[in-house]
Amino acid sequence: MQTILGSGGAIGTDLAKELTKYTDKIRLVSRNPKKVNESDELFSCDLRVKESVKEAVKGSEVAYLTAGFEYNTSTWQKTWPLVMQNVIDACKEFDAKLVFLDNIYMYDPNKLSFMDEETPMNPSSKKGKVREQLVNMLFEEVNKGKLQALIARSADFYGPGIKNSVLLETVYKNFLNGKKANWLCSLNYKHSFTFTPDAAKATAILGNDPKAFNQIWHLPTAPNPMTGKEWINAFAKEMNVEPKVQVATKFIVKIMGLFMPVMKESYEMLYQYDRDYVFDSRKFDKAYGFEPTSYENGIKMVVNEGS
Numbered sequence: 001m002q003t004i005l006g007s008g009g010a011i012g013t014d015l016a017k018e019l020t021k022y023t024d025k026i027r028l029v030s031r032n033p034k035k036v037n038e039s040d041e042l043f044s045c046d047l048r049v050k051e052s053v054k055e056a057v058k059g060s061e062v063a064y065l066t067a068g069f070e071y072n073t074s075t076w077q078k079t080w081p082l083v084m085q086n087v088i089d090a091c092k093e094f095d096a097k098l099v100f101l102d103n104i105y106m107y108d109p110n111k112l113s114f115m116d117e118e119t120p121m122n123p124s125s126k127k128g129k130v131r132e133q134l135v136n137m138l139f140e141e142v143n144k145g146k147l148q149a150l151i152a153r154s155a156d157f158y159g160p161g162i163k164n165s166v167l168l169e170t171v172y173k174n175f176l177n178g179k180k181a182n183w184l185c186s187l188n189y190k191h192s193f194t195f196t197p198d199a200a201k202a203t204a205i206l207g208n209d210p211k212a213f214n215q216i217w218h219l220p221t222a223p224n225p226m227t228g229k230e231w232i233n234a235f236a237k238e239m240n241v242e243p244k245v246q247v248a249t250k251f252i253v254k255i256m257g258l259f260m261p262v263m264k265e266s267y268e269m270l271y272q273y274d275r276d277y278v279f280d281s282r283k284f285d286k287a288y289g290f291e292p293t294s295y296e297n298g299i300k301m302v303v304n305e306g307s
Contacts, residue, residue, distance in 0.1 A: 002207065003027040003060040003096075005047060005087060006067025007036075010157050010164060011101065014200030015064060016040065022208045029056045030067075047083045050090075057090035062207045066101040068164065071265050076130045084134045088141055091149070098138070098149035099207045101199075103156075104279065105269070106132040113276040117153075117216045117283055125268040142214050151216045152203045155279035158298065159196030160305040167193055171235050172302060180244040181235070184266075185273035187228040187247060192279035194221045195293045197301075205288055218281040220292040225278055234295065238303045250274070 002019050004012055007028035016036035019026050026040050033042040045056045047067055057063050065087050069079050084100075091098045106129075107115055108122035121132050141147035158167045170182040199219045206212040226234065229245075236243035248256070250270055257264030284290060293301075 001025040001027055001041075001060045002062045002064070003029060003043075003057060004064045004066055005029045005045075005053075005056065006065065007033050009066040009068045009101070010162055011196050011200040011203065012036075012066050013161075014159075014197050015066065015203055018200050018204035019207075022204065027056070027060065047086060048079060050086045053083075053086040054090045054093065057087070057096050058094050060094065060096040062097045062099060063087065063091055064099045064101065064203065064207060066203075071262065073126045073130075073265065073268075076127055080130050081133055081137065084137050088137065088147060092141065092147055097207070097213060098147060099203060100134070100138060100149065100151050101203065102135070102151045102153045103131065104153065105130075106135060109271045109275075112272065112278070114278050114280060115155075115218075116280040117218055124271065127269065148213045150206055150213045152199075152206055152219055153216060154194040154199050154219045155192040155221050155277070156194065157196050157199070158193045158302065159199075160301050162196050167231065168302065171232055172239075172306070175235060175239050175241050176306065180246045181232045183228045183232065183245055183247050183273070184253065185247070185250060185270055187232070187245065189273065190225045190227055190276045190278055191231065191273070192221050192225040192277055193231075193295075193298075194219055194279070195298045198290075198293050202284060202288070202290065205290075206284075217284050218279060220284055220290050221279045221281045222292045222295050222298070223280070226295060228273070231295075234299050235303070238299050 002023050008030045013036050028040050029043045029045045043056050045052045105127050106121040106123045107119045109124050111119050123129050123132050138149050142149050158165045174181050202219045232245050233243045253263055253267050257267050
């Protein structure tokens with residue numbers, strides 16, 4: 001049995017499909033889980049409730065923690081450590097391996113121009129400090145020999161049919177609705193994005209390779225990322241629209257935050273857009289002979305699915 005905790009997350013559906021290559025016993029866990037494969041087992045669970053998480057993990061060889069929570073600092077501070085502890089405890093009790101889908105928020109902001117698995121943790125944001133805490137919780141148990149776990153880390157996501165992708169919400173969907181694209185801070189910096197089907201395939205590979213555990217892996221992401229301007233031009237070309245754009249400066253985001261909670265929550269993360277953001281996945285690519293989907297082909301797949 002392989003179990004996806006937070007099966008409604010960004011890569012949950014694609015991951016469920018990929019896991020059929022390794023097992024015919026897949027359990028999807030969320031508050032309101034829905035089948036992806038006909039044989040999927042569904043388990044309704046609030047990950048904040050310890051006993052419920054134990055029941056969800058029971059009988060699993062591998063548990064994938066792919067959950068997402070409301071993009072709110074207070075929610076993250078209260079919820080994430082509780083959920084991580086519940087999952088760690090359940091995995092230890094039932095001898096399940098843990099795969100944690102992570103982001104880059106804990107990295108030193110001054111090291112974003114080249115991020116690999118050795119990039120130091122030194123978060124400047126409150127959300128980043130939460131992510132650092134989760135990494136430390138996981139590896140504390142790994143280092144004690146009480147848990148087998150790995151971190152599958154991703155850059156910002158984009159891909160066909162997914163929700164909560166900043167790139168798709170602010171560029172693709174705006175163009176689709178006849179609006180200008182939006183971008184944060186500056187159009188002139190490079191920004192890596194991880195293609196969700198690649199991330200799901202790689203996460204399944206890692207979860208089914210005993211040698212992959214007890215370390216950090218960057219999920220496959222195309223090299224040589226485009227600048228904000230180039231991303232917008234590429235989507236506009238593929239969609240056959242004018243590449244019109246409006247840039248939200250830090251000052252504008254701060255003012256918008258007075259009226260829009262999501263912009264208030266985004267303000268502390270703006271440093272990701274005022275410098276190059278380059279995510280390196282060569283460790284995974286070389287280990288598994290994997291070639292990440294090119295940005296050109298990724299954009300084509302996003303647009304073709306929506307057309």
